[in-house]
Amino acid sequence: MGYTDKWKNATLFIIALNFSQAFLRNKICNHVHPRPDEVIHGVHIEPAHVMKKRSIDQPLRIKLHYDKSVFNLSEEQFALINNTVLPEALQFWEQALMVRKTESVIRLNRKCEYNKIFFRKGDPYSYCKNACETRTLCGEVEVPEEHLEVCRTCNANGMNCTENGVPGEGIVGADFVFYVSAMKTERCSKGATVAYAAHCQQESALDRPIAGHANLCPNSINTKPQELAILLSTVKHEILHALGFSISLFAFYRDANGDPLTPREENGKPLQNPKLQARQWSDRVIKTVVRKDWNVHGGLIEKEIQVMVTPRVVREVREHFNCSGLEGAELEDQGGEGTVLTHWEKRVFENEAMTGTHTQNPVYSRLTLALMEDTGWYTANYAMAQPLSWGQNLGCDFVMKSCKHWIDSKRTRGLSIHPFCDKVKRDPLETECTDDRTSVALCNLVSYPEKLPNQYQNFDHIPHIPAGEEAYYGGVVNLADYCPYIQEFTWRSQNIVIRGSHCQYPENNPHPDKNFALEEYGEDSRCFDHTDKMWEQRACKQIRQWLHWGSGCYKYTCSDGLLHVIVSNISYTCYYPGQVLTIQIFANNWLHKGALVCPHCEEMCNVRSGVQFS
Numbered sequence: 001m002g003y004t005d006k007w008k009n010a011t012l013f014i015i016a017l018n019f020s021q022a023f024l025r026n027k028i029c030n031h032v033h034p035r036p037d038e039v040i041h042g043v044h045i046e047p048a049h050v051m052k053k054r055s056i057d058q059p060l061r062i063k064l065h066y067d068k069s070v071f072n073l074s075e076e077q078f079a080l081i082n083n084t085v086l087p088e089a090l091q092f093w094e095q096a097l098m099v100r101k102t103e104s105v106i107r108l109n110r111k112c113e114y115n116k117i118f119f120r121k122g123d124p125y126s127y128c129k130n131a132c133e134t135r136t137l138c139g140e141v142e143v144p145e146e147h148l149e150v151c152r153t154c155n156a157n158g159m160n161c162t163e164n165g166v167p168g169e170g171i172v173g174a175d176f177v178f179y180v181s182a183m184k185t186e187r188c189s190k191g192a193t194v195a196y197a198a199h200c201q202q203e204s205a206l207d208r209p210i211a212g213h214a215n216l217c218p219n220s221i222n223t224k225p226q227e228l229a230i231l232l233s234t235v236k237h238e239i240l241h242a243l244g245f246s247i248s249l250f251a252f253y254r255d256a257n258g259d260p261l262t263p264r265e266e267n268g269k270p271l272q273n274p275k276l277q278a279r280q281w282s283d284r285v286i287k288t289v290v291r292k293d294w295n296v297h298g299g300l301i302e303k304e305i306q307v308m309v310t311p312r313v314v315r316e317v318r319e320h321f322n323c324s325g326l327e328g329a330e331l332e333d334q335g336g337e338g339t340v341l342t343h344w345e346k347r348v349f350e351n352e353a354m355t356g357t358h359t360q361n362p363v364y365s366r367l368t369l370a371l372m373e374d375t376g377w378y379t380a381n382y383a384m385a386q387p388l389s390w391g392q393n394l395g396c397d398f399v400m401k402s403c404k405h406w407i408d409s410k411r412t413r414g415l416s417i418h419p420f421c422d423k424v425k426r427d428p429l430e431t432e433c434t435d436d437r438t439s440v441a442l443c444n445l446v447s448y449p450e451k452l453p454n455q456y457q458n459f460d461h462i463p464h465i466p467a468g469e470e471a472y473y474g475g476v477v478n479l480a481d482y483c484p485y486i487q488e489f490t491w492r493s494q495n496i497v498i499r500g501s502h503c504q505y506p507e508n509n510p511h512p513d514k515n516f517a518l519e520e521y522g523e524d525s526r527c528f529d530h531t532d533k534m535w536e537q538r539a540c541k542q543i544r545q546w547l548h549w550g551s552g553c554y555k556y557t558c559s560d561g562l563l564h565v566i567v568s569n570i571s572y573t574c575y576y577p578g579q580v581l582t583i584q585i586f587a588n589n590w591l592h593k594g595a596l597v598c599p600h601c602e603e604m605c606n607v608r609s610g611v612q613f614s
Helices: 048-053 068-072 075-096 225-243 311-321 366-374 396-400 403-412 601-609
Strands: 011-015 040-043 056-059 062-066 097-100 117-119 126-129 151-154 162-164 176-181 195-203 209-216 286-296 299-308 440-443 445-447 473-475 486-488 490-493 496-500 525-530 536-538 542-546 551-559 562-567 570-574 580-587 590-597
Touching: 062 068, 062 075, 068 075, 068 176, 075 097, 075 225, 176 225, 195 225, 209 225, 225 366, 225 496, 286 403, 311 366, 311 396, 396 403, 440 551, 551 601, 562 580, 562 601, 570 580
Parallel strands: 011 542, 040 195, 062 176, 126 151, 176 209
Antiparallel strands: 056 097, 117 126, 151 162, 195 209, 286 299, 440 486, 445 473, 490 496, 525 551, 525 590, 536 542, 536 590, 551 562, 562 570, 580 590
């Protein structure tokens, strides 16, 4: 009997995975910047003329202080935060940034009653009018007495100035003190917030933030290993808001000589902007730019954007996109207060970690380190920068025009619309690979119940979608102007993460009963494309076809100038790109049938070994 005859009486089962299980990550950062009256300015540490002369060559030293609420976390949560997340996050920024060394002890100022502050001519210290508050807070955390200066007060006329109490021992051997709490606050209940942070005090010489706080939301601290990378990146992200990347600090940025980039009023501070509830920066920091001929469905419009134009940022962003005419780095214009202006534009910088939402593989690139240098407070160790591949060398058309313009121009020439996509996310679930092949991924193009606003309608035509319905379709990430792109995802059941789609995490391996394509996730695994045919599992009287296919994670090796893909411990050799590897393996009491497509050998092997493969 021939091989095919053996199965002629078998029953065919079509296995469809619940579509809702494929969850695309899109948690928006709501960095609510501190209002001017919530920040204490003018903390005297050392005179300005001394600080300006000092080289910016001291690795940043961050002193950590826990609020008692941190100790109320579960044992697993506390161990994760205390032993892994905070140490690694702080170590990253301590290695990435350098400051002018703080030689003196840091003692923070006390909060003044009704925020009434008085400065005496020739006196470096500030005074409270009438009285100091009984407590000084940094975010939700009460600053301990040992970290505080004496209470200095004057009467309502600025006379009879006195010092009351004894100064605390202060913060020794640090440049920044970071107060951490873990309270279930109102902000924690909004949008599944994981953490939030801000600065609370700035020193008087150069306005550098010297104290800040972070609150970790207990109900959002996930201890699953596959969630660690995002949790760690989120905490690093929030720390950076406190160190300098904040709408409340832009107006305090300084040039290479330590001089303000924004003019100051008589009180030494920039002008307040009541609408923003922040100090107004100058156009040496952020400029308004109008993009004319912005292409959307139905025609051309004008689009106004805000662009970071500090010198190192301009240099880095022009080099990254290979666009010499680029004015600077575009800032986010969506997401409301807490997201607008305090992050890089998602459409332009997708997985840069300082965009307004973490979607996949967040990286802290040279661009973000350049911004921290442009504050005038830090120099950056660019060896700590992580590579950002999104948009790299794609030119001015990519970075200065709409994604619709990019998609249309590529389609017209018969080219790939990378890094955007036009495959609607639906059943049957057809996955792809991310560009770096580190994850199984989906095109995040979805349908919306109502038409998208005109400026976010990015298609005149979508494959397999009836003409006239294009306005209802857009990417799931609204911060990216609804431009759809390939994105990794997580499998969920009842909103609980089962596993992720990142190839290098062993915990993402499918359950053996559901591992129809014989995937293997691990440190040496990458994503490979399937063919356009479903994988099958065959037993004596059953044939199972899985309606989820398209790509999978597999181990591979590079040897003898060739790429070898390993499936269930069997090695298959790729001799040329596009070669189809036919897989027929008996495992877990089933015969698994499917196929993989070979990528370019150098795409996999040059990165891994540095050796040129043919």
